Amino acid sequence: MSRTRIAAIRATPVTVPLEAPLRHSNGAHWGRFVRTLVEVETDDSYVGLGEFGGGGEAASAAVTGLLSYLKGHDVFRLEAMRYAICNPTASLYNNRTQIHAALEFACLDIIGQKLGIPVSEFLGGRVRDHVEFASYLFFRYAGADGQGEVRTVEQLVAHAQALKARHGFRSHKLKGGVFAPRYELDCYQTLAQTFPGERLRHDPNCAWSLADAIEFGRAIESLNNDYFEDPVFGMPQLARLREFVRIPVATNTVVVNFEQLAANVAQRAVDVVLLDTTFWGGIRPCIKAAGICDTFGLGVAVHSSGELGVQLATMLHLGAVIPNLGYSADAHYHHLVDDVIEGGPMRYVNGSIAVPDGPGLGVKLDRTKVERYHELFLELGPYPYDRDPGRPGWYPLVPNADWADPANGAQPVLR
Numbered sequence: 001m002s003r004t005r006i007a008a009i010r011a012t013p014v015t016v017p018l019e020a021p022l023r024h025s026n027g028a029h030w031g032r033f034v035r036t037l038v039e040v041e042t043d044d045s046y047v048g049l050g051e052f053g054g055g056g057e058a059a060s061a062a063v064t065g066l067l068s069y070l071k072g073h074d075v076f077r078l079e080a081m082r083y084a085i086c087n088p089t090a091s092l093y094n095n096r097t098q099i100h101a102a103l104e105f106a107c108l109d110i111i112g113q114k115l116g117i118p119v120s121e122f123l124g125g126r127v128r129d130h131v132e133f134a135s136y137l138f139f140r141y142a143g144a145d146g147q148g149e150v151r152t153v154e155q156l157v158a159h160a161q162a163l164k165a166r167h168g169f170r171s172h173k174l175k176g177g178v179f180a181p182r183y184e185l186d187c188y189q190t191l192a193q194t195f196p197g198e199r200l201r202h203d204p205n206c207a208w209s210l211a212d213a214i215e216f217g218r219a220i221e222s223l224n225n226d227y228f229e230d231p232v233f234g235m236p237q238l239a240r241l242r243e244f245v246r247i248p249v250a251t252n253t254v255v256v257n258f259e260q261l262a263a264n265v266a267q268r269a270v271d272v273v274l275l276d277t278t279f280w281g282g283i284r285p286c287i288k289a290a291g292i293c294d295t296f297g298l299g300v301a302v303h304s305s306g307e308l309g310v311q312l313a314t315m316l317h318l319g320a321v322i323p324n325l326g327y328s329a330d331a332h333y334h335h336l337v338d339d340v341i342e343g344g345p346m347r348y349v350n351g352s353i354a355v356p357d358g359p360g361l362g363v364k365l366d367r368t369k370v371e372r373y374h375e376l377f378l379e380l381g382p383y384p385y386d387r388d389p390g391r392p393g394w395y396p397l398v399p400n401a402d403w404a405d406p407a408n409g410a411q412p413v414l415r
Contacts, residue, residue: 004114006070008041009103011063013055014373015380016308017337020148022138023388023404025177025207026396030383031143033306033332037340037370038063040106042075048109049361050102051310052278056382063099075107078284086281097257097281104282105314105361112360119361120317123287130352131319132328134201135160135169136304137191138335139178141390151406153190160191163334167348171199171226171328177207180403181216192223199328201226206233206253209399210240217245226327227272227299230254233398239269248272252303256280261289265296272327274303277314286318294324302329309341312353313361320355340373342366 015032022029036059038050052059069084086100112119120126137160142149150159156174163169172191176184181204188202200223208216213231220228227250232241235254242249250272255264256279264270273293275286290300302319305311312333319329328351339345341363346353356362388394394402 002044003074004042004044004046004076004110006040006067006073006075007043009064009067009070010039010041011060012037012039012370012374013060013377014308014340014370015055015377016340016373017376018143018335019140019337020143020150020335021141021389022175022332022335023140023178023390024138024175025205025400027385027387028141028389029306029385030389031141032376032380032383033308033336034377034382035306035308035311036060036063036102037308037310037365038102038106040075040103040110042110046110046113048075048106048113049310049363049365050105050109051308052098052102053305054382055377062096063102066096066099066103070103075110078104078107081107082281098278101278101280101282104284105277105310108283109360112362116359118317118355118357118359119283119314120320120355123283123317124321126320126355127323128320128325128355130349130354131302131316132171132352133169133331133333133348134171134173134199134328135163135167136173136175136330136332136334137163138175149409151409153187156187157190157194160194164195167334168350168352169348170351171201173201173203173229173330175203175205177204177400178404179406181208181212183403183406185216185219188220189223192220197224199224199226201229201250201327202231203229204231206230206398207396207400208232210237212399213241214244217241217247221246226250229274235260235263235267235269239267242269242271248299250274250299250301252276252279258285258289258292261292264298265292270298272299272301274301274330275318276303276305277311277318278305279303283314283318287321290322290324299326300324301327304330304332306332308336309339309346309363310361310365312346313356313363316353316355317361338369338373340365340369
């Protein structure tokens with residue numbers, strides 16, 4: 001087989017609207033996701049796709065600037081590419097993990113196109129053809145149309161029921177850390193009553209004190225929990241929490257590379273590692289990490305970092321090949337109003353999405369939509385992820401001692 005060498009790299013920031021602004025412990029997604037689409041073109045005219053979070057001149061320059069490292073590089077030589085741009089001895093100064101992930105996605109896409117098979121078929125082969133997802137519930141501000149607010153227990157339950165009716169979800173994740181822990185406990189317990197027999201998980205995004213996490217965890221021990229995700233920050237606190245609470249503890253914040261995974265094996269701070277194809281630097285590192293977790297008796301799940309269709313395809317191919325995937329995956333995807341891939345947003349059926357069957361990642365860009373949402377990015381620009389537009393002057397603390405008041409219905413003006 002002739003070599004397939006990198007000839008060009010392109011980066012395009014896009015902004016895709018959400019149904020409503022999503023709130024979290026660090027601030028909010030301000031009614032839209034900002035992502036950077038990456039295209040790698042080869043000297044034999046293949047084009048592979050990648051994606052990572054954020055956008056702007058600096059992000060685009062960071063991607064395209066790597067052409068001097070990679071021009072002429074064979075896309076099959078993935079380990080050599082990793083060392084070319086993510087050499088561990090230089091990582092303190094040049095942390096390119098998420099950029100590497102986007103480039104790895106694109107190279108895998110090209111390899112699959114050249115071989116005529118889906119990515120999952122040459123990364124070990126599929127053990128499942130569909131990946132199940134949790135509902136991923138957020139407290140939300142009202143959208144641009146004044147609809148979609150999720151603030152009260154009643155609004156949360158109605159939103160969860162609507163998502164279940166529309167997409168068929170059979171497990172439910174609540175993103176917390178927005179309101180006081182005891183209020184979120186009421187929300188969580190009400191969800192359990194609303195969906196008897198279905199699985200639940202709560203994620204306060206590291207915002208709580210150890211005392212609050214222990215109180216909450218003990219209060220929900222009798223429920224049908226998957227795990228308790230990042231209620232406190234850091235391995236020492238998570239390890240301490242495990243001494244008091246009889247629920248598996250999970251993380252996507254403190255185990256996102258192999259050094260941290262080794263530390264967790266030694267310390268056993270968490271029981272479940274959420275694998276993110278961008279945070280870990282690609283699909284292949286996630287598969288390797290899943291194997292290590294299996295060896296040491298740790299659970300794994302697929303994490304979401306706010307994906308469009310390109311990254312969702314990488315999550316699906318990852319979920320397809322991990323034998324020890326023990327939980328439904330996370331996805332922000334159903335909060336989007338549109339996507340940049342041909343055919344529009346992928347469909348949920350009974351809470352699951354089919355793994356793409358086409359060669360490579362199995363998705364292609366809709367050029368008209370890419371242009372439309374690139375123009376929207378140029379119009380609106382980025383937003384500060386760590387600010388809450390409904391609370392001017394507020395900054396996140398860990399643990400958070402300045403909780404939003406659920407009785408306050410004031411709404412920011414957002415686009």
